[in-house]
Amino acid sequence: MRTYLVQVCALLAKDLQIEFRTRDTLTAILIFALLVLVTFNFALDIRPEIADAVGPGILWIAVVFTGPVGIGRTFSEERDRGTLELLVSSPVDRSAIFLSKVASSMAIMVAAQGLLVPAFVGLFNVQLEPGAIVPVLLLGDLGLAAVTTLLSAMAAHTRAREVLLPVLIFPIIVPLLIAVVQATSLVLGSELARDRPWLGLLVAFDAIYLSLGVAVFEYVVEE
Amino acid sequence: MTFQTGPRWGMPLASIAGTASVLALAMIFFYVPPDRLQGIVQKIFYLHVPAAWIAYLAFFVVLVGSIGYLWQRNLAWDRVARASAEIGVLFTTLVLVLGSLWAKPIWNTWWTWDARLTSTLVLWFIYVGYLMLRAYTPDQERSARFGAVLGIVGFADVPIIHYSVEWWRTLHPEAVVVRAQPQLPAEMGITLAVATLTVTLVYATFMLYRVHLEHLEDENRDLEASAEPPPAPAHA
Numbered sequence: 001m002r003t004y005l006v007q008v009c010a011l012l013a014k015d016l017q018i019e020f021r022t023r024d025t026l027t028a029i030l031i032f033a034l035l036v037l038v039t040f041n042f043a044l045d046i047r048p049e050i051a052d053a054v055g056p057g058i059l060w061i062a063v064v065f066t067g068p069v070g071i072g073r074t075f076s077e078e079r080d081r082g083t084l085e086l087l088v089s090s091p092v093d094r095s096a097i098f099l100s101k102v103a104s105s106m107a108i109m110v111a112a113q114g115l116l117v118p119a120f121v122g123l124f125n126v127q128l129e130p131g132a133i134v135p136v137l138l139l140g141d142l143g144l145a146a147v148t149t150l151l152s153a154m155a156a157h158t159r160a161r162e163v164l165l166p167v168l169i170f171p172i173i174v175p176l177l178i179a180v181v182q183a184t185s186l187v188l189g190s191e192l193a194r195d196r197p198w199l200g201l202l203v204a205f206d207a208i209y210l211s212l213g214v215a216v217f218e219y220v221v222e223e
Numbered sequence: 224m225t226f227q228t229g230p231r232w233g234m235p236l237a238s239i240a241g242t243a244s245v246l247a248l249a250m251i252f253f254y255v256p257p258d259r260l261q262g263i264v265q266k267i268f269y270l271h272v273p274a275a276w277i278a279y280l281a282f283f284v285v286l287v288g289s290i291g292y293l294w295q296r297n298l299a300w301d302r303v304a305r306a307s308a309e310i311g312v313l314f315t316t317l318v319l320v321l322g323s324l325w326a327k328p329i330w331n332t333w334w335t336w337d338a339r340l341t342s343t344l345v346l347w348f349i350y351v352g353y354l355m356l357r358a359y360t361p362d363q364e365r366s367a368r369f370g371a372v373l374g375i376v377g378f379a380d381v382p383i384i385h386y387s388v389e390w391w392r393t394l395h396p397e398a399v400v401v402r403a404q405p406q407l408p409a410e411m412g413i414t415l416a417v418a419t420l421t422v423t424l425v426y427a428t429f430m431l432y433r434v435h436l437e438h439l440e441d442e443n444r445d446l447e448a449s450a451e452p453p454p455a456p457a458h459a
Binding site: 150151154155157158159160161164167168170171172174175178179182196198201204205208209212216219220222 | 293345346348349351352355356359360361362365368369371372373375376377379380383384386387388390391
């Protein structure tokens with residue numbers, strides 16, 4: 001158990017160090033997500049009176065798209081560089097590779113949202129209670145990172161992987177998207193949102209996909 | 224070496240399924256009376272509901288084949304999973320199209336974001352993604368492995384999608400239709416049972432032929448791989 005944790009932390013440190021040096025993924029997903037917010041503003045002509053109703057959806061579309069666009073690329077890059085092959089042949093439990101990747105993806109997403117969410121509040125002029133929105137963001141990021149990591153490890157070996165990855169991710173995360181959007185609407189005080197145990201649904205989704213990922217990841221990367 | 228084109232039990236099963244189809248169609252058109260409120264369009268019900276049942280059964284078979292493949296690494300499991308995914312997508316498409324045709328005269332719309340319709344559509348996307356993943360992964364062993372992982376991960380989503388979409392759409396117009404049915408008249412119940420059995424037989428026939436075809440493709444690939452390469456043309 002201790003060696004396992006050490007392995008996960010070492011792999012996580014490796015991913016974060018690479019990210020810290022290049023800042024490739026962070027820059028890409030941050031600029032991309034900001035651009036999604038701005039594009040939606042033109043597409044839907046977001047006036048102050050509808051910002052509360054459509055804002056949560058727009059914020060989460062911006063976040064969800066960063067999955068295949070930014071996070072999903074890390075596996076293809078590792079595969080192209082040959083890192084993945086070396087990792088798999090090293091005496092490390094495969095699920096440790098999965099968990100470290102989920103953790104590093106989540107860290108990058110959280111860092112990006114540190115700027116994205118304030119930008120969202122400013123651009124659409126909405127009121128967000130930080131204490132209420134942070135759990136929604138963290139739970140949403142965790143599930144998204146788990147699903148994206150598992151599926152992108154497969155998509156890295158396919159033709160047309162740039163198209164295939166979103167096609168695989170989006171239907172699977174429908175429950176997550178519904179839950180985070182509704183939970184965010186509740187935080188915004190929307191009366192349209194249905195008051196259901198959305199956070200509970202998110203916890204269940206995250207738990208199912210984290211444990212499924214741990215269980216099946218060894219079949220994905222076996223060479 | 225005997226040359227066999229079809230699966231062993233193909234013809235008998237296809238004959239039974241074919242006969243049952245004629246019987247079921249005859250019952251739908253001539254035996255069962257039209258619904259008093261909905262009229263003749265309600266007869267879509269006798270194909271729509273069995274097709275929905277087969278769609279779920281097919282995706283469950285994908286799950287079983289996927290677990291079987293990862294467990295035993297026998298491509299026979301994978302052939303079952305892949306064939307069932309194809310047929311499942313076919314029947315899900317049928318459910319959506321038939322539902323649309325039924326909804327237009329009854330609900331006055333081709334589509335509504337009702338819980339049941341929405342989760343069926345999401346399911347359709349998951350398994351179309353499965354077929355795409357299979358098609359876009361060139362290596363056969365890897366394709367089988369990835370397919371098995373997605374067959375498990377995708378099916379695990381079915382109950383979560385169901386609940387999330389149900390909570391998202393509390394209004395459930397379909398419930399009106401469904402609630403009217405627990406007291407199905409005998410003719411309607413019998414016709415539905417016959418139609419369901421028939422569609423299940425059709426699914427079984429499709430499975431038999433599709434799995435057999437995959438088997439032949441695999442054999443062919445092995446033969447081609449083991450065959451002598453043709454002599455290289457002499458340089459001019």
